[in-house]
Amino acid sequence: MLRPLWTAAGLLLVGLGVVGVILPMMPGVVFFIGAAYCFARGNPAWEQRLLAHPQVGPHLVAWRTRRAISARGKRAAVAMMALAAALAWWLVGWPWAGVSSAALLAVALWIVTRPG
Structure with missing residues (x-):
């Protein structure tokens, strides 16, 4: 029942992450981390796509595994x-x-x- 809400929240956060990539004073990766969290609960396939993304994925994996920031x-x-x-x-x-x-x-x- 909550899966659509988690997915919607993930989509919203992906949108904010894209805006954050474009605008210099708004962090992008933070929103992608939140999106991965939401997708893990709402749509695991989309979470995997986000983790496999060539630009964003390595940052997300580093945060998840080591709580690391480049x-x-x-x-x-x-x-x-x-x-x-x-x-x-x-x-x-x-x-x-x-x-x-x-x-x-x-x-x-x-x-x-x-x-x-």
Whole structure:
């Protein structure tokens, strides 16, 4: 009964992942990880297609097996977060930029501590 909902959620996340590949400040792989999770519960054949994808699949398998993020992915994520923090300070200012910068710093520290 829940399989169609898991599949729909997976499709939504794949769509967001595609948008994330195109837009530089939106993470793509995170949404593909979520899509694989949903497809595992809703449509295992689609999960396997996602895991076998030549561009996305290796990142998903690395995350599933070792909770690893590639060095290139870490650099890109931290660079985009630094850009987002700089834009927040320029556009929003104190105190909201400080709050968002603290959150971005916490996430960046978590990302760089993952295996590569």
